[in-house]
Structures are given as C-alpha cells and as structure tokens.
Amino acid sequence: MALAxxxxxxxxxxxxxxxxxxxxxSDGLPGYILLGLPDSAxxxxxxxxxSALQNSGATWPNKRVTVSLSPAWLHKxxxxxxxxxxxxxxxxxxxxxxxxxxxxxxxxxxSLDGSVRPVRGVLPSLISALNQGFEExxxxxxxxxxxxxxxxxxxxPVSHLREVIAFLVNGEVxxxxxxxxxxxxxxxxxxxxxxxxxxxxxxxxxxxxGGHHIxxxxxxxxxxxxxxERLPSILxxxxxxxxxxxxxIHSVAGIFDPRTLRNGTPPYLAPHHTTTATAxxxxxxxVIKPGACSIAHGGVLFIDEAPxxxxxxxxxxxxxxxxxxVSISRARGTVTYPANFLLVLAANPCPCGGFNGRGRAxxxxxxxxxxxxxxxxxxxxxxxxxxxxxxxxxxxxxASTEEGESSKEVRRRVLxxxxxxxxxxxxxxxxxxxxxxANQLRHRYKANRQGMSFLHAELDxxxxxxxxxxxxxxxxxxxADRNGVHVPGLSEVETAYRLREGVTIQ
Amino acid sequence: xxxxxxxxxxxxxxxxxxxLQDQGAEIIARNWRIKEGEIDxxxxxxxxxxxxxxxxxxxxAFGHPLEAIDKAKAHRLQxxxxxxxxxxxxxxxxxxxxxxxxxxxxxxxxxIDYRCGVL
Numbered sequence: 001m002a003l004a005x006x007x008x009x010x011x012x013x014x015x016x017x018x019x020x021x022x023x024x025x026s027d028g029l030p031g032y033i034l035l036g037l038p039d040s041a042x043x044x045x046x047x048x049x050x051s052a053l054q055n056s057g058a059t060w061p062n063k064r065v066t067v068s069l070s071p072a073w074l075h076k077x078x079x080x081x082x083x084x085x086x087x088x089x090x091x092x093x094x095x096x097x098x099x100x101x102x103x104x105x106x107x108x109x110x111s112l113d114g115s116v117r118p119v120r121g122v123l124p125s126l127i128s129a130l131n132q133g134f135e136e137x138x139x140x141x142x143x144x145x146x147x148x149x150x151x152x153x154x155x156x157p158v159s160h161l162r163e164v165i166a167f168l169v170n171g172e173v174x175x176x177x178x179x180x181x182x183x184x185x186x187x188x189x190x191x192x193x194x195x196x197x198x199x200x201x202x203x204x205x206x207x208x209x210g211g212h213h214i215x216x217x218x219x220x221x222x223x224x225x226x227x228x229e230r231l232p233s234i235l236x237x238x239x240x241x242x243x244x245x246x247x248x249i250h251s252v253a254g255i256f257d258p259r260t261l262r263n264g265t266p267p268y269l270a271p272h273h274t275t276t277a278t279a280x281x282x283x284x285x286x287v288i289k290p291g292a293c294s295i296a297h298g299g300v301l302f303i304d305e306a307p308x309x310x311x312x313x314x315x316x317x318x319x320x321x322x323x324x325x326v327s328i329s330r331a332r333g334t335v336t337y338p339a340n341f342l343l344v345l346a347a348n349p350c351p352c353g354g355f356n357g358r359g360r361a362x363x364x365x366x367x368x369x370x371x372x373x374x375x376x377x378x379x380x381x382x383x384x385x386x387x388x389x390x391x392x393x394x395x396x397x398x399a400s401t402e403e404g405e406s407s408k409e410v411r412r413r414v415l416x417x418x419x420x421x422x423x424x425x426x427x428x429x430x431x432x433x434x435x436x437x438a439n440q441l442r443h444r445y446k447a448n449r450q451g452m453s454f455l456h457a458e459l460d461x462x463x464x465x466x467x468x469x470x471x472x473x474x475x476x477x478x479x480a481d482r483n484g485v486h487v488p489g490l491s492e493v494e495t496a497y498r499l500r501e502g503v504t505i506q
Numbered sequence: 507x508x509x510x511x512x513x514x515x516x517x518x519x520x521x522x523x524x525x526l527q528d529q530g531a532e533i534i535a536r537n538w539r540i541k542e543g544e545i546d547x548x549x550x551x552x553x554x555x556x557x558x559x560x561x562x563x564x565x566x567a568f569g570h571p572l573e574a575i576d577k578a579k580a581h582r583l584q585x586x587x588x589x590x591x592x593x594x595x596x597x598x599x600x601x602x603x604x605x606x607x608x609x610x611x612x613x614x615x616x617x618i619d620y621r622c623g624v625l
Contacts (some may be wrong), residue, residue, distance in 0.1 A: 027621045029573075029624045
C-alpha cells in the first residue's frame, strides 16, 4: 500500500489538536514534499527520518514521498512529528500494519541512529488525546513519567524505532526499566527561620488565606526574599486537577518535575528584575511558550527589586492579574495560557535603601524617593491588596533563641480559614476573598455595622477611594476568616485598613 | 568522465531503448544534442512522445541514481523537450518526460527502474 495515515498532536498553548499525518509514496523522481505549514525544525525531519529508518534496518523509499499534516491551516512545529512520519512511511511501504498504527497517538523525535528522544509538551498532548477518545499512545521513554500520570491512557514508552516496529507488528511491548523517580520530598524553607517580622508574617498569612497580592517594602537585608520564598510552604496543596494543569504548563515549558504531581506543592518563581515582558508573559515566534507568570500558575510569582524592572514589564502582568490567564498573539495565532498566581513584589523604601523613618540615615532626596516608588504604576498597585513594611529586626528579636512559629502551624490556620471561606462561598463562582466582586461587597458581603461606618467615615474624609473601600473589605474578610469571626467587625476592618495602607501594626 | 563510466552510460541507454521497444515504443532519436544539452532517448508510444533521461550506476554507493536529477536538471529536461518539439514542428503533440535508472551490479543482471511522467 502506498498511502498511510497515523495520528499525532500539535499543541496550541495547552490545547492539543489531533493531526493526521498522511504519507503517499508514488512513482516519480525521488523527493520529499512536506505539506501543512511546517516550521524549520519540522522541515528538517526529512533527514532525521531518513537516517533513522536506514539505521534501524528499514528502507527509505527512493520514490516521490508526499507527507501531509492536516488540518492544513494549523501551524505545526517541533521535532515531535519525526516518529509518526517514520511510522507512516513504514505503513505506506507495507512494513507495518495500518490498523495497529491508526488507533493511537504517536509522538517523538528521532535521532539519526533511530533512537527516540523526548519532546516537550507530552502531558498536555496526552490530556487532549484522552479527551478526544484515544486510548493508546506511543511516547518517548524519556517522557514516560509525564505520561504515566494519566492512568486511563495506555502508554507505550519506546527508546528506539526498532521497538516501535516490533510493537506495531506483533504487539511486543518494549521491556523498559522505569526511570528512577526522585522520591525525596523537596524540603520547603520554613517560616520559623525568619527572625522577628511578626507584622510581615501576619501579612503573608493573610495573603495565603485570601489570595491577596502583596507588596513588601523594606531596607536591604531584612528578609523580604526569605519571606516570599516561604509563602509556598503555608499555601494549601494543589488539587489533583490543579497539579495536572500546572504540570502541563511546565511540560510545555520543558521544566516538568514529577514532584509537582505527587506532592501538589505550589510553584514558586522569582524572575530577575531585568526580565523582559516577553519572558514574563510568554511568547516566541515559532512555538509560543509560557512565560514566568504561567509557570507560576497556581503558586507564587515573586519579583524582587520591583521598581528596578524595565517599564512595561510589571504592567504586562496587569492582564493576567485581572483575568487569571494570559493571551499571547503572534503572526501565527493567539495562544492562551492559564496564569493565576499570587504576586509578591518587593521593593526598597528608596534607591539607597536606608529610608525607614528610624535609625540608619538615608542619602536620597525626597524627589528620588518619589520617583523610585512611582515606577510601580497606579494600575498595578491597585491590584495589590496588602502593603507590608518589613523592618530590620530589633536587637531583642535577634538575640532571642525562641523559634518562631513554623510553617506547619501557620498553614494549619490558613487551611482552616480557607475552609471557612469555601463554606461561605459554596454557592458562588469564586472561592477566595480577593475574588469577591465589588457589587457583592456592598450587598451580600458587607462588614458589620461598626465596620461599615468606619469605612464610610474614611470615605467621607476622602482618605479612601471607592476602589480602596472594596479592597479593605476583601482583606477584612480574610482577617475575619483567620480569627474565626463570621462577619468582619470594626477590629477586622481596621486591621485590613492599616495593612492596605502599609502602616505597621503590632 | 572516464571511459568506463561512459561505457556504463551507453550500455544503460541501450538497455532502456530495448526495454521501450519491448513495450511497443518506437525509438525516434538517441542522444539528441543541442547547445543546451542532450536528451538520451526520444521515443513514441502510440501518440505520446517520450523524452527519457537515463541514469546508470555500477554501484549503489552514491544513493539512488535518480536522486542525481535535481531541480536545475529537471528544468533543463523540460526546456530540451520543448526545444525538440519546436525544432520538429510537433506542436500540440502529447508528450511525457520519463526517467530510468539502470543498475549494473557486478555479476548480476542489470535492473531497470523506469518512472513515467516524472515532471
């Protein structure tokens, strides 16, 4: 038979499209035509497939070979189509039976000697395959760990083209050794290691409870980074579906870690302040790859020295902060990645870092200080619910031998508080306090009478904007959940008010 | 081109010519040459003119013989065919460009891989 069809998957973001790979071998001058909007890596597949076939004991047809990847309008790229093209060529030459190759998804890159190499994005591809009714897939051995996370899909891990042939001809499943999975739990840094900083730790706890974005302001060396690094240790674990989504993004980004799926630890990402907007939100001309804000999906995105970021980089986060996802448009199409993260910004109080109202002298002019803080744009700061001042620990705190509260204890409180919120929002479309819509805050989710009158008084004195009003209320709900109070009262509202304004509380 | 290689080429063309005759074709010209190049065999099969390029090899070490026909060579064949038609006033005739690979392996019977209408 001179015509063959096998199936693989092309990814657009996390969405996989089934691609039919048709091969036609006809008389004519020896040649190879690849149709279906291939990128350059895919065009190079000819040479890889040819050598791999010859070095696996199969033959390359010295005829006119036409390979068509359909749907034809979809841009296809990468090396993952090598293996399905090779299989299709063998089916077309009658070496492999068509019916066995036809009902499964095949992906993998070929090296010249015929061995199969791992590719990116296997996990989201297989999720799509599963959703579209496929039950079997041939994947590179190097991607086995990703693929076994889907129990309902039968995956055949292969390391060489010969194994693929043996499997398709007589169902011989290659004998593989499961790659060693790192079983040691990653030890997360613990909150008890941070000396003092009761106020900042309190703010961090509220961040974890209500999903509030936070800005940490403090002089260098006071522990802003330490605090941010410890936020994942007090966050609830990801649910199975969330972990699968996070792992799928990481698979596309090429940083898949099996521990994400097993432990459900929320990701933590701290891009440097010189990061470009493209690296932050994602992009690329060939394959549109997820950026930092998608890699941090479900976890924490920490940006140290935030005012030093190039203009536009921080503001590029506004769309994902608003919608929980990011759409990237390029010439070849638009791709959407989830980007629901907790934003933690850290800043010095001034360019020299010394401005803190007490002790160390600051050498900056007031104009310099103002300019420095102005780099954090208004619209961005609007999305930050908590401003926390991190002060240098006092002598007494440093001298104390008493261990601070551990992450485990804080996390227990966070989980209890989240449980309260979940119960309250059981019939709503959101589950976090930071997501309560503004109109609901004025009706269903008000504070008690004293709390509301405090806020109204602040409004009257023009010390609070309408937006600030809503944000204080949302935060007040998180404070109430933490304290086990069913409706925020005056004390919760006042606490929230001070946290938003960046006033230290003790 | 060495004498041996040339002899292989001539032998190949002769083989293909007799193969065509076996198929019922009439050989019109062998090695028809103008300034632009050469057509190995011009033949007529029923009402169709055949312009045949013959590639002969005595070993398979250099890949398939027909792989030697690249884009430029293919274009030249096309032009040569039209030139033959023009010079012989055969406008409107059906024509076809074929390619044949002849493989002379040491001591084995030579094989012909004949491909119709390759352009």
